[in-house]
Amino acid sequence: MSLSPSLLRLAAARLRTPSLAAGVASSSPWRLAVGHPRLAVGPVTAAAPAFLARFMASAAAAAPAATPLTLPSGLRSPTDEDIAAFRAMLPTPGSVVTDEDALAPHNTDWMGRFIGRSRVLLKPRSTDEVAAILRHCNEQGIPLVPQGGNTGMVGGSVPVADEVILSLAGMASIEAFDAASGVVTAQAGVVLEALDTYVGERGHRVPLDLGAKGSCQIGGNVATNAGGSRYVRYGSLRASVLGVEAVLPSGEVLAGLTSLRKDNTGYDLKQLMIGGEGTLGVITRVALACPPLSAAVHVTLLKVPSWANAVSLLAAAKGQLAEILSAFEFMDAPAVKLAVTHLSHVRDPLGPDEDAGATDGPFYVLIETAGSSAAHDREKLDTFLESSMESELVTDGVMAESAGQAAAFWELRESLPEAVGKAGTKVFKYDISLPMDAFYRIVTDARALLADAGADADVVGWGHMGDGNLHLNVAARGDVAAVAAALEPWVYEQVAAARGSVSAEHGLGVMKAGAIGYTKDAVSVEVMRGIKALLDPKGILNPLKMLPRVGEEKTA
Numbered sequence: 001m002s003l004s005p006s007l008l009r010l011a012a013a014r015l016r017t018p019s020l021a022a023g024v025a026s027s028s029p030w031r032l033a034v035g036h037p038r039l040a041v042g043p044v045t046a047a048a049p050a051f052l053a054r055f056m057a058s059a060a061a062a063a064p065a066a067t068p069l070t071l072p073s074g075l076r077s078p079t080d081e082d083i084a085a086f087r088a089m090l091p092t093p094g095s096v097v098t099d100e101d102a103l104a105p106h107n108t109d110w111m112g113r114f115i116g117r118s119r120v121l122l123k124p125r126s127t128d129e130v131a132a133i134l135r136h137c138n139e140q141g142i143p144l145v146p147q148g149g150n151t152g153m154v155g156g157s158v159p160v161a162d163e164v165i166l167s168l169a170g171m172a173s174i175e176a177f178d179a180a181s182g183v184v185t186a187q188a189g190v191v192l193e194a195l196d197t198y199v200g201e202r203g204h205r206v207p208l209d210l211g212a213k214g215s216c217q218i219g220g221n222v223a224t225n226a227g228g229s230r231y232v233r234y235g236s237l238r239a240s241v242l243g244v245e246a247v248l249p250s251g252e253v254l255a256g257l258t259s260l261r262k263d264n265t266g267y268d269l270k271q272l273m274i275g276g277e278g279t280l281g282v283i284t285r286v287a288l289a290c291p292p293l294s295a296a297v298h299v300t301l302l303k304v305p306s307w308a309n310a311v312s313l314l315a316a317a318k319g320q321l322a323e324i325l326s327a328f329e330f331m332d333a334p335a336v337k338l339a340v341t342h343l344s345h346v347r348d349p350l351g352p353d354e355d356a357g358a359t360d361g362p363f364y365v366l367i368e369t370a371g372s373s374a375a376h377d378r379e380k381l382d383t384f385l386e387s388s389m390e391s392e393l394v395t396d397g398v399m400a401e402s403a404g405q406a407a408a409f410w411e412l413r414e415s416l417p418e419a420v421g422k423a424g425t426k427v428f429k430y431d432i433s434l435p436m437d438a439f440y441r442i443v444t445d446a447r448a449l450l451a452d453a454g455a456d457a458d459v460v461g462w463g464h465m466g467d468g469n470l471h472l473n474v475a476a477r478g479d480v481a482a483v484a485a486a487l488e489p490w491v492y493e494q495v496a497a498a499r500g501s502v503s504a505e506h507g508l509g510v511m512k513a514g515a516i517g518y519t520k521d522a523v524s525v526e527v528m529r530g531i532k533a534l535l536d537p538k539g540i541l542n543p544l545k546m547l548p549r550v551g552e553e554k555t556a
């Protein structure tokens with residue numbers, strides 16, 4: 001099957017663009033990146049720890065820090081005696097950190113928006129050490145914040161005051177891998193990218209991928225029930241996480257580290273830890289089902305003239321690419337423009353667009369397929385691309401013909417959080433689920449709202465379109481307080497009216513704890529409070545996160 005001449009022409013011309021020529025060795029513009037697993041390492045992520053630290057430093061300098069909050073009564077700050085007790089519990093050198101400079105990055109969230117003032121970070125090396133810490137803190141009423149890679153987007157991983165920071169970074173062993181089932185068992189502190197590399201070398205892939213892969217930890221991923229770009233293929237982590245070991249606030253260990261696929265014995269307690277945002281227990285080990293690595297991976301970047309076309313393209317991709325579709329990500333043109341403007345290493349392989357900034361298009365769609373047969377996948381993809389061009393759903397496109405190009409396409413997509421951070425002195429981030437008919441409208445409405453208010457801001461949208469998950473981002477300059485007043489609660493009200501969710505994948509943390517009531521009913525919130533009270537009666541774990549403070553619930 002051959003491609004339509006128009007797409008072939010467009011793509012061939014684009015693929016010869018020198019700026020994107022890295023790694024191109026073939027004379028055929030359509031020789032694909034077959035045989036390459038989905039590249040986990042792009043320049044942004046390969047350098048992630050340094051990049052994150054750099055970004056956090058500049059963001060912290062630019063953005064006003066949130067005022068520390070007052071902890072609920074009954075909780076107290078750790079004293080020098082407590083710190084001495086922690087030292088006795090954690091004999092490995094470097095396990096108790098009190099140096100202010102060393103603590104600074106752990107007190108600051110990735111956006112530089114939430115800044116705590118903890119004076120002690122603990123780095124246990126085993127589940128027993130975590131249990132000893134929690135027992136002590138529970139007896140003494142000392143609050144703690146579990147911290148993974150500290151890449152969370154809602155301020156859940158940093159103290160709101162002077163809580164103890166409990167880092168899982170010292171528990172980073174991959175303990176077992178079962179080749180027959182693909183189940184990997186790992187301590188919570190294993191970095192996602194390291195886990196993916198490990199199982200990749202054994203013919204499998206982690207069913208989760210996201211831009212922070214070089215820093216975030218599998219325990220943090222499970223605690224946030226992270227979504228990411230493979231969700232459209234493998235679904236929620238809730239199904240892939242087979243077992244969780246977690247330490248409860250009492251210090252008791254919930255020993256749920258099973259690798260069983262089926263287990264209907266009572267309530268599924270691990271689900272409380274998955275997406276529990278560290279409010280109910282500290283995840284110490286995880287058993288994760290990893291699907292086989294696909295032999296053939298194709299990555300395509302398409303330009304779509306209108307939102308209606310993007311919606312039709314998604315339906316066509318789900319229908320025609322079906323089981324080989326492994327990512328369907330969208331970016332609006334203003335978001336892409338921010339990336340190429342603010343990040344020198346990022347290129348737009350489809351070139352600048354005169355229409356960028358228009359209210360309804362163009363849009364960029366990144367489609368990845370992952371299947372077992374290059375020839376079969378290619379045939380499906382060719383048919384899909386041909387019909388998309390013929391029906392004018394798509395006006396331009398490029399298909400990666402090397403691993404380097406595939407990585408560059410992904411880099412463009414995954415660089416957007418960093419780019420938006422550089423574009424404003426304060427970034428307002430909304431991670432929302434919306435039905436397709438309301439999906440992009442909120443971006444254009446927010447743009448109009450802020451333009452009417454005379455705000456100096458870039459309003460951009462991107463996200464995991466295949467899962468109905470939009471990232472609405474506003475990079476504001478100048479009077480950011482006025483921008484905040486215009487956006488909130490307006491955004492949450494729009495989401496509630498469309499029957500969406502105020503948090504699709506980032507969780508609630510401290511940023512959105514008060515907003516849960518917009519899209520969750522009051523009975524559900526009360527049940528959640530009951531579960532929290534049962535497992536953490538003193539409220540020591542991640543206080544003021546996820547659930548609203550009494551009297552501060554917002555409802556639609």
Ligand code: FAD
Pocket residue numbers: 110145146147148149150151152153156157168188209210211212215216217218219220221222223224225226227228229277278279281282283284414417418505506509542545
């Ligand atoms: P942290 O940020 O350290 O913690 C997050 C929350 O989990 C906190 O409430 C913390 O207390 C709790 N926690 C951490 N570890 C544990 C543990 N062992 N036990 C109990 N609680 C724990 N998120 C997505 O869902 N999809 C994306 O596509 C995505 N892309 C991102 C891209 C970039 C560039 C960045 C910076 C972030 C992105 N995120 C995304 C957000 C973030 O990376 C995820 O939420 C990630 O899962 C957090 O993992 P972490 O180890 O950094 O956790």
Ligand code: MLT
Pocket residue numbers: 153211228414416417429431463464471
């Ligand atoms: C993404 O998909 O880019 C992430 O969830 C991060 C973000 O929204 O900034």
Ligand code: ZN
Pocket residue numbers: 227228463464471505
């Ligand atoms: Zn996302």
